[in-house]
Amino acid sequence: xxxxxxxxxxxxxxxxxxxxxxxxxxxxxxxxxxxxxxxxxxxxxxxxxxxxxxxxxxxxxxxxxxxxxxxxxxxxxxxxxxxxxxxxxxxxxxxxxxxxxxxxxxxxxxxxxxxxxxxxxxxxxxxxxxxxxxxxxxxxxxxxxxxxxxxxxxxxxxxxxxxxxxxxxxxxxxxxxxxxxxxxxxxxxxxxxxxxxxxxxxxxxxxxxxxxxxxxxxxxxxxxxxxxxxxxxxxxxxxxxxxxxxxxxx
Amino acid sequence: xxxxxxxxxxxxxxxxxxxxxxxxxxxxxxxxxxxxxxxxxxxxxxxxxxxxxxxxxxxxxxxxxxxxxxxxxxxxxxxxxxxxxxxxxxxxxxxxxxxxxxxxxxxxxxxxxxxxxxxxxxxxxxxxxxxxxxxxxxxxxxxxxxxxxxxxxxxxxxxxxxxxxxxxxxxxxxxxxxxxxxxxxxxxxxxxxxxxxxxxxxxxxxxxxxxxxxxxxxxxxxxxxxxxxxxxxxxxxxxxxxxxxxxxxx
DNA sequence: CTATATTTGATTGTTTTTGACAAAATGTAA
DNA sequence: TTACATTTTGTCAAAAACAATCAAATATAG
Numbered sequence: 001x002x003x004x005x006x007x008x009x010x011x012x013x014x015x016x017x018x019x020x021x022x023x024x025x026x027x028x029x030x031x032x033x034x035x036x037x038x039x040x041x042x043x044x045x046x047x048x049x050x051x052x053x054x055x056x057x058x059x060x061x062x063x064x065x066x067x068x069x070x071x072x073x074x075x076x077x078x079x080x081x082x083x084x085x086x087x088x089x090x091x092x093x094x095x096x097x098x099x100x101x102x103x104x105x106x107x108x109x110x111x112x113x114x115x116x117x118x119x120x121x122x123x124x125x126x127x128x129x130x131x132x133x134x135x136x137x138x139x140x141x142x143x144x145x146x147x148x149x150x151x152x153x154x155x156x157x158x159x160x161x162x163x164x165x166x167x168x169x170x171x172x173x174x175x176x177x178x179x180x181x182x183x184x185x186x187x188x189x190x191x192x193x194x195x196x197x198x199x200x201x202x203x204x205x206x207x208x209x210x211x212x213x214x215x216x217x218x219x220x221x222x223x224x225x226x227x228x229x230x231x232x233x234x235x236x237x238x239x240x241x242x243x244x245x246x247x248x249x250x
Numbered sequence: 251x252x253x254x255x256x257x258x259x260x261x262x263x264x265x266x267x268x269x270x271x272x273x274x275x276x277x278x279x280x281x282x283x284x285x286x287x288x289x290x291x292x293x294x295x296x297x298x299x300x301x302x303x304x305x306x307x308x309x310x311x312x313x314x315x316x317x318x319x320x321x322x323x324x325x326x327x328x329x330x331x332x333x334x335x336x337x338x339x340x341x342x343x344x345x346x347x348x349x350x351x352x353x354x355x356x357x358x359x360x361x362x363x364x365x366x367x368x369x370x371x372x373x374x375x376x377x378x379x380x381x382x383x384x385x386x387x388x389x390x391x392x393x394x395x396x397x398x399x400x401x402x403x404x405x406x407x408x409x410x411x412x413x414x415x416x417x418x419x420x421x422x423x424x425x426x427x428x429x430x431x432x433x434x435x436x437x438x439x440x441x442x443x444x445x446x447x448x449x450x451x452x453x454x455x456x457x458x459x460x461x462x463x464x465x466x467x468x469x470x471x472x473x474x475x476x477x478x479x480x481x482x483x484x485x486x487x488x489x490x491x492x493x494x495x496x497x498x499x500x
Numbered sequence: 501c502t503a504t505a506t507t508t509g510a511t512t513g514t515t516t517t518t519g520a521c522a523a524a525a526t527g528t529a530a
Numbered sequence: 531t532t533a534c535a536t537t538t539t540g541t542c543a544a545a546a547a548c549a550a551t552c553a554a555a556t557a558t559a560g
Binding site: 501502503504505506507508509510511512513514515516517518519520521522523524525526527528529530 | 531532533534535536537538539540541542543544545546547548549550551552553554555556557558559560
Binding site: 003031032033034035038053054 | 507508509510516517
């Protein structure tokens, strides 16, 4: 059977049943498991379906980035350590920018007694900021519901109302050559603008982000101080040659 | 059976019956207790359900969050009626402004299928707007933590990025001579700006607001269509002489 | 036709999922 | 409270599914 025909059969089956197992498809197409696996990989690459252990399902629209609760529990201790270190740079009465994201979120408790003013694009931060009675300004813009962040031209133009003593950004990738990266170009643009508006720049990145590259470039390594945590299998010296790096040990 | 399919079955069952026991799910899915437990843990982590001893239930907040706890119980039926009426003015594909507040909040479910774009300064609206997958823009500005609204110069300047087909405002007072009023001058200023940026203006005011005066003036009666509910002890004819009034009967 | 490139199915070792079981925790009834 | 039954958690080994590799089969080009 021709490959396109097989692919069509697979897509039709999934459309009809929502899910499908490899075995179903072996019977349906009379091809081997290997072939079906290859087909599924290909169809996933084309974003037509979503592979799951044992088969495939209809694609969810929002699987590009993990939504908030999913991320939140991963590496939480690392994040807390990094956040605590980051917060130690904040001085009383400063105006700081807190990026949306789980690591920056963990900074909030440490900001409570500092009488700082916080500007953020992260909707998830608001409740905690309110609880600690921290003066907060929110960027405007389009509401990205899955990550609960504000993006778009509205956010960028809101930014021009503010200047920051320090900014604290989360990123998805840190790479010696490709710099700081994140999946969403819109968010990258905001982070880039923030970097320009702050006197001092900090990037918070746990060890899983090091030496990985995401789609959209934010800035070069040297444009911010990087705060990360130590891990035996990751060598931070290449980064240290390019920018100031703070390594947190748990 | 594939994991996502099992998860879906579990969620469907809980949606239908509100609660479920592990045994129910073992029978339903033909999986072992261990697997079901793992599924429930995972679904709880994703905040889809709530685990209880012996099984799982609908997530508490899911229903609660649709209407907020304190104010929302007061005159909630009146507000819902007014909100439904207000929403009936919204046409598909329009851009509308939804003011912060409990009455405007109740409009959200009725907007779901209309493919509208919503601009708002109400942080409490965001979760519901997200759940109904409504395109949302948020004003920027200072976060007033107690009412969870955005105010200040940042909010005003954000507004200039937008124009609205219709705006829906909440008010605290409606008076024949003193017009629409609200306690906070900052919020009044925002409402006033919004009125100017919209083609059509609506004010939502249940009967308790009629003939009362609050501190800060927003606009004259005639500058918006008023949507209210009927009550024997309030005479709406003075208002009807000055502006268009829609009276909702429960 | 031969040579080359592509697709396919089988095999390998590795990873993930699963079900079973024991120990700990929790709920219940006396 | 204690005693008892049920449920939960954590661990482990078996089973299923996986990615990677390779050689045979098939298709394509010259």
